[in-house]
Each structure stands twice: as structure tokens, then as C-alpha cells.
Amino acid sequence: MASKAIEVNNLTFSYPDTDEPVLKDINFSINHGEILGIIGPTGAGKSTLAMCVNGLVPQVINGEMEGTVKVNGSEVSGSSVAKMSEDVGFVFQEPENQLSQMTIEEEIAFGMGNLGVPRDEMLGRITDALDQVGLTGFEKRSPLALSGGQQQRLAIAAVLAMRPSIMIMDEPTSMLDPKGKNEVYDVLKNLKDYGMTGIIIDHEVERIAAYCDKVLVLHEGEVQMFAPSDEVFTNIGQLHELTLNAPQVTEFLDSYNQAFGKDVKLSTTLEESVDNFESACK
Amino acid sequence: MNSLYMPKDSLIHSLDPRTKMLFVVFVVASSFILNDPALQLVFLVALFPLVVMAKVVKPYLISIQFLLLFAVLIMTVHGIYNPIGVTPVFEIFGGLTFKYESMVYASVMSFRILVIGTAAVLFVMTTHPSDMASALVKWKVPHSFAFILLSTFQIIPIIAREAKIVMEAQQARCLDVKGSLIQRVKNLVPMFAPLFIITFMKVHQLSYVLECRAFSRKGEKTSLRETKIGSLDYTFLLGMLGVLAFEIYLKLFMMGSLHLTTDALLTYSLFGTWIVFGFMIIKFVVKQFQGKIGGAN
Numbered sequence: 001m002a003s004k005a006i007e008v009n010n011l012t013f014s015y016p017d018t019d020e021p022v023l024k025d026i027n028f029s030i031n032h033g034e035i036l037g038i039i040g041p042t043g044a045g046k047s048t049l050a051m052c053v054n055g056l057v058p059q060v061i062n063g064e065m066e067g068t069v070k071v072n073g074s075e076v077s078g079s080s081v082a083k084m085s086e087d088v089g090f091v092f093q094e095p096e097n098q099l100s101q102m103t104i105e106e107e108i109a110f111g112m113g114n115l116g117v118p119r120d121e122m123l124g125r126i127t128d129a130l131d132q133v134g135l136t137g138f139e140k141r142s143p144l145a146l147s148g149g150q151q152q153r154l155a156i157a158a159v160l161a162m163r164p165s166i167m168i169m170d171e172p173t174s175m176l177d178p179k180g181k182n183e184v185y186d187v188l189k190n191l192k193d194y195g196m197t198g199i200i201i202d203h204e205v206e207r208i209a210a211y212c213d214k215v216l217v218l219h220e221g222e223v224q225m226f227a228p229s230d231e232v233f234t235n236i237g238q239l240h241e242l243t244l245n246a247p248q249v250t251e252f253l254d255s256y257n258q259a260f261g262k263d264v265k266l267s268t269t270l271e272e273s274v275d276n277f278e279s280a281c282k
Numbered sequence: 283m284n285s286l287y288m289p290k291d292s293l294i295h296s297l298d299p300r301t302k303m304l305f306v307v308f309v310v311a312s313s314f315i316l317n318d319p320a321l322q323l324v325f326l327v328a329l330f331p332l333v334v335m336a337k338v339v340k341p342y343l344i345s346i347q348f349l350l351l352f353a354v355l356i357m358t359v360h361g362i363y364n365p366i367g368v369t370p371v372f373e374i375f376g377g378l379t380f381k382y383e384s385m386v387y388a389s390v391m392s393f394r395i396l397v398i399g400t401a402a403v404l405f406v407m408t409t410h411p412s413d414m415a416s417a418l419v420k421w422k423v424p425h426s427f428a429f430i431l432l433s434t435f436q437i438i439p440i441i442a443r444e445a446k447i448v449m450e451a452q453q454a455r456c457l458d459v460k461g462s463l464i465q466r467v468k469n470l471v472p473m474f475a476p477l478f479i480i481t482f483m484k485v486h487q488l489s490y491v492l493e494c495r496a497f498s499r500k501g502e503k504t505s506l507r508e509t510k511i512g513s514l515d516y517t518f519l520l521g522m523l524g525v526l527a528f529e530i531y532l533k534l535f536m537m538g539s540l541h542l543t544t545d546a547l548l549t550y551s552l553f554g555t556w557i558v559f560g561f562m563i564i565k566f567v568v569k570q571f572q573g574k575i576g577g578a579n
Contacts, residue, residue, distance in 0.1 A: 060493055082499035090494040096440065097487040100433055102285075102412055109506035111495035116502045126506075144439055158495070 003073030149180030320542030360388035
């Protein structure tokens with residue numbers, strides 16, 4: 001494919017009530033089928049960046065924007081958020097605020113109904129989406145009767161059912177327990193099989209390292225690193241400067257290297273780290 | 283679920299919401315056309331089989347109790363004090379006289395409340411809110427309006443939960459909720475200010491979510507819930523038209539020769555509401571009493 005899935009050029013954005021821009025001259029692009037993880041301290045502008053991709057910023061949330069954001073080759077500023085939602089799905093942080101319907105199946109059907117999906121196809125997609133997030137059998141329940149984790153997965157299912165080509169999740173796991181987190185990331189991995197592109201904002205470096213192809217590190221509105229996830233997470237010195245951490249195993253190998261003057265190859269996965277450590281100890 | 287909807291399998295449930303909305307309109311119109319206590323009483327009784335058909339008799343009776351309160355008040359107070367009355371019917375202690383004209387007036391008014399209440403309860407209990415919303419959309423009501431109607435069911439429990447959280451949080455900060463009445467009224471401000479802010483934030487966030495779910499997209503929208511007007515609906519509508527025609531005929535040509543409203547009817551309906559009201563009070567008192575005894579143990 002000629003065009004990139006997402007292409008951001010010289011993006012600068014400032015909210016009306018602040019002097020300093022929240023995003024400064026951001027440039028990155030990701031290919032179709034790639035998963036991008038965005039990490040950074042709170043207030044770095046991660047959510048704002050994500051909302052630029054589907055046009056919520058600056059169309060609904062006002063502010064001054066410079067630069068261009070292109071999704072599937074066409075400019076975001078050229079169409080409305082509602083139109084963009086056919087291509088870009090967005091999952092927010094708070095699960096409860098994303099639910100508006102009386103039963104789970106209606107919740108999932110809501111987005112599709114707005115897109116004008118015929119009813120027969122809806123039923124199939126609902127089963128599909130519930131299956132993907134592991135909520136099969138809950139169709140007739142009220143969304144309010146679900147736990148936080150289930151609600152978040154429902155919100156994901158509702159977006160999945162709209163079949164966007166790009167899925168953005170803004171800290172979807174902050175309210176979830178470890179099992180729920182894994183389930184969300186499994187959904188993220190499934191996106192690849194569907195040929196979808198994903199962006200996830202999270203603080204869970206372990207899982208980001210395991211599931212994402214590329215990682216973008218944002219700090220005070222600037223891109224500090226943008227590289228494949230292994231490359232980002234093995235650059236521990238710079239991560240620490242930005243008050244971020246690498247996955248525990250990587251941190252361990254790095255501390256080991258520094259404490260004993262060794263040169264074990266850093267890795268982000270458990271298995272590989274064990275292997276590296278083992279061969280270095282021989 | 284936060285609505286009064288009773289999921290049952292009945293003929294009334296399977297009617298299209300639009301038919302039922304027309305039915306409510308028909309009942310309201312009828313209650314004004316039949317400007318006579320006796321006819322309205324007949325009409326009220328005639329509505330009851332529909333309640334039985336919808337299999338919601340018990341919840342219906344429970345909710346109609348509250349309307350009966352109005353009926354009792356209106357019939358008693360108007361019957362005695364309404365100045366349009368001239369012909370005395372009977373007297374109770376202390377020289378308070380019920381007069382014919384004012385009793386007719388009061389009965390018409392209270393039966394009207396009961397009749398319209400019956401239709402409304404029947405509609406609400408047999409129609410799923412989502413069905414109502416999609417039916418409204420088919421009547422070209424704007425989508426956003428239908429959404430507002432539906433989202434109230436969703437937002438009220440959420441606000442109630444938030445209110446509880448705010449209350450507990452403020453209590454943890456030493457807000458006195460058990461003080462004197464004036465103190466408690468003063469304390470409403472630290473309770474409601476955060477609640478309003480939270481609600482606005484939630485609604486704000488919801489608007490972003492809706493935008494991301496293509497809510498404001500132009501073009502045709504579809505719905506998961508299907509509502510269709512079938513032969514049953516047509517039969518029902520025809521029946522309503524027939525009754526309406528008959529009512530108008532009655533009103534125009536028969537009123538002169540028809541004298542169903544008698545002193546006895548008015549008196550008995552007044553006594554009837556009193557007796558039912560008496561039962562309600564007894565039930566209430568017994569419940570309170572049981573609560574007191576239960577609390578003592």
C-alpha cells in the first residue's frame with residue numbers, strides 16, 4: 001500500500017487556556033497492521049495526540065493546531081469526527097462514561113446503527129465482537145451491571161463492531177485487574193489478524209514491550225524516542241532520564257551489567273532474557 | 283433496568299409502540315369527549331381487560347394507587363367546596379354538604395385522571411424504552427431527542443451512584459449529615475456542587491464518545507430493535523377508530539336522552555374511593571407498625 005496508516009507531520013497543538021503548546025512539532029508514521037504503543041509521564045500530551053488522529057482535536061476539543069495528520073492517506077481535518085469514526089475507533093479511559101444504552105447488545109449495535117449497518121449484519125457482528133472480548137452470553141444484561149473490566153471490554157467490543165481499520169485505546173487498562181489487562185492486550189493482538197492498525201496509550205511497559213511493534217515516547221509534548229519497541233526499551237539510560245522504566249527483566253539485566261561490569265545483551269522478553277543471562281554466566 | 287417495563291409475553295406487548303402511543307392519544311381524547319362520570323366509569327372498566335391481557339394487573343394496581351390519592355382528594359374537596367354546586371345530595375357531619383353539580387365536576391376530573399393514568403401505565407409497562415425510541419425515530423423525531431429520552435434511564439442510576447460517593451466522601455471530611463434541619467439544608471451545597479460538576483464532566487465525556495461512535499453522522503441509521511406494524515396493530519387501530527366514532531355519536535346525538543349519571547352513582551363512586559383509600563391507609567399503618575416492631579427486635 002502506498003499510503004501509511006497514520007502519518008503525522010509537524011504537528012503542534014495548544015489548548016486555548018495555555019501559553020505553552022501541549023504538542024510540539026510531532027512527526028511519526030505507522031504502517032498498516034502495526035501496533036504503536038505511546039508511553040510517557042502524565043501530562044505529556046499522549047491523549048491529545050491520540051485525539052488528533054481521529055479529529056476530536058481540534059474539531060470538538062478546540063485549540064490551535066498546526067501541521068497535518070493523515071489517516072489512510074487523507075487528511076483528518078478534511079472530514080468530521082463522525083465520518084472519521086468509520087476508519088478510526090477510539091476507546092476512552094473511563095469505561096462507565098462510554099456506555100449509553102440499556103442492554104449490552106444495544107450498546108454494541110449503537111455505533112453500527114449510526115453507520116447504517118443493516119440489522120442482519122449487526123447480529124453477526126455483535127456475536128463476533130462479544131466473542132473477541134470474551135463477553136458472550138451477556139447480550140441481554142444492562143451495561144451498568146458489569147464490572148469495570150467487563151465494561152471496558154464492552155466499550156472495546158462496541159468499537160470493534162464498527163470495524164474501523166485503526167483502533168486507538170487511551171489507557172484502556174487503568175481500571176482493570178491483571179487478567180482484564182491481559183484480555184485487553186489479547187484483543188490488541190487480535191487486531192493484527194484482522195489487518196487492523198492499533199495505537200495504545202498505557203503505563204504498562206511490560207505489556208507494551210510484548211505486544212507493540214513500535215513505541216513512541218512522549219515527554220512534555222515532544223517525541224523523545226520513536227523506534228521498534230526492543231530498541232526503545234533497551235535504551236534504559238534515556239528512559240530513566242524521562243522518569244520512565246523499561247520492563248523489569250530489562251531493568252534487571254541492565255542493573256546486573258552495571259553492578260558487575262558485564263555486557264549481557266538486553267532483552268524485553270522473559271525467555272530471551274533468561275537465555276541471554278544463562279549464556280553470559282557460563 | 284431502571285424503567286417500569288415488565289417483560290412479558292402478551293398481545294399488548296407485541297403491539298408496535300406507535301400503535302400504543304396512538305392508543306394513549308385516543309384515551310386522552312376519549313376522556314375529554316366522554317364528559318360524563320358514568321360514561322367515563324364505563325370506559326375505565328372497559329380498559330381493565332387490556333390490563334389483564336397485558337398480564338400486568340398487580341403492578342398496575344400498585345401504581346394506580348397513587349392516582350387514586352388524587353381522585354379521593356379531588357372528589358372530597360371539590361364535592362364539598364366547589365361553588366358551582368347548588369343541588370344538595372347528602373350531608374355529612376358538621377353541615378358539610380355534597381352537591382350534585384360539584385360532584386359531577388369532581389368525578390369527571392378524577393375519572394379522567396384514572397383513565398389517562400391507566401393508559402399511560404399500560405403503555406409504559408408494555409413498551410421497552412428502546413423500542414419506543416426507535417418507533418419515535420420512525421416518526422421522524424430527531425435522533426438526538428430519542429437518545430435523550432433513552433439516556434435518562436442510563437444516567438439516573440449513574441448519578442445516584444455518584445451522589446452516594448460524594449456523600450460518603452464529604453462525610454469522611456466531617457460533613458454533618460445528621461444535624462438539625464437547617465444545618466442539613468446548608469450542607470446541600472457541598473453535596474450538590476461536586477455532583478453537578480461530576481455530572482457535567484461525565485456528560486461532556488459522553489459527548490466525545492458519541493462523536494466517536496458516529497452519532498452525528500449524516501445519512502440513514504439502523505436499529506437493532508425492529509418495530510413493525512402488523513395485522514394485529516391494524517386491528518387494534520380499527521377498533522380504536524370504531525370506539526372513537528361511537529363516542530362521538532354518543533356525544534352528538536344521545537346525550538339528550540341518556541341520563542346514566544344519578545345521585546346514587548356519584549355517591550357510590552365517592553364511597554368507593556373512600557373505602558379503597560381507607561384500605562390503603564390501614565395497609566400503610568400496619569406496615570409502619572410492623573416496621574416499628576421489627577425495629578425493636
